[in-house]
Amino acid sequence: MGFFSRLLNFLRIRSNAALYKAEEPGEVMDYSYTKQREQVQQIRRAVADIATSEKQLELQQTELLNKVEKITGQARQALAAGREDLARMALQRKEALVTQLNASEQQIAQVRAQKERLIQMERDVAARVETFHTQKEIVKARYNASQAQVKLHETLSGLSGEMEEVNQAMQRAQEKILLTQARANALDNLLEQGVIGEQTYLGGDTLDRELQKIASQQNVELQLEAMKEQLQLGGPNTQPKQIEGPTSSIE
Incomplete structure (x- = not known):
């Protein structure tokens, strides 16, 4: 491995470490939850679009059925009037409409099946998103609790250091007090024994x-x-x- 390759790997490792430190699990999970909800909304819009297409196909099917019934009636009238040629022509048109009607029926069946699959997909994805939401809130709560615990330990660690300094200062003060008190007691004993008097402090003979x-x-x-x-x-x-x-x- 060359120098530049090692340098790139080092920079990549440092970059990943910096991203890991800067990453907030709560924000990442909230972002993922938002994206999952957007997917659910997209599936629901697709279901709505397919339902609209299904409704249009059903309207076209109804229109074809009405035309078939109308031409069938016209064929009867022509045959009753002795116009077999017109009756035959009407029945030929009817066959073309029936062919369209059958194709429309197949399209409607396909659209309905697709709609049912999307509805089931939407239910599954919505259930997974709801499960993820519950897990997300639990993880966020645990993360926040751990963060609070870390901050508490850091605060207590700093307080322990400060208390150690205070204890040391208190100990030094007590030592000075004991030393001063010992000197005062020694001077009192010398005064009582007559070794020194009041004028001794003034430097007289x-x-x-x-x-x-x-x-x-x-x-x-x-x-x-x-x-x-x-x-x-x-x-x-x-x-x-x-x-x-x-x-x-x-x-």
């Missing part, structure tokens, strides 16, 4: 803070004593003396 606290208390006491002396002596210019705290940390 423990010794400097204690010395500043002592100096502040002493200043308060000195100011208090100075106020007492001022109230007792009445000296308005007496100023309380303050103790300065440490200016640098002790190493």
Whole structure:
């Protein structure tokens, strides 16, 4: 097989696959059902046309019968009048009409037989079309149900993926919460044990803070004593003396 033959086969396979994917079973069956109904209508029109032809042949047969009866009566009249020659001529015409009448009878019989066959065909085809219609609706319902099931599975699959991402995010959040809570509990334990204090978070030195606290208390006491002396002596210019705290940390 040459290159171009393989290429044509490949393109044909791809084309068939694309058509298969694009094909909708419901639409195909509806189209087939429409065509079958059109066939039934064509058969019914053919039956109607044959029935019309049968009716025309019957009218022609009736007309021939009337002519035969009329010529038969004319032959009797001619014979009664002694005109045997006219009677013979009338009977000869009658024979020609009888021949036409027999041919008409055969045509009517053929048309009736054909009509009966078409009527039976129309019944059979109509029954098959009705059966196909029932099967078509069942297949369409099953196909629609399967399509809905596929879409549901696809939706659930997508939802499962999203839920997996949500669960992972929730797990990460819980881990962060547990880590933060553990750190908070550890800090609480250190505070209770006195390892760290409030000033630790501010970056101050423990010794400097204690010395500043002592100096502040002493200043308060000195100011208090100075106020007492001022109230007792009445000296308005007496100023309380303050103790300065440490200016640098002790190493």
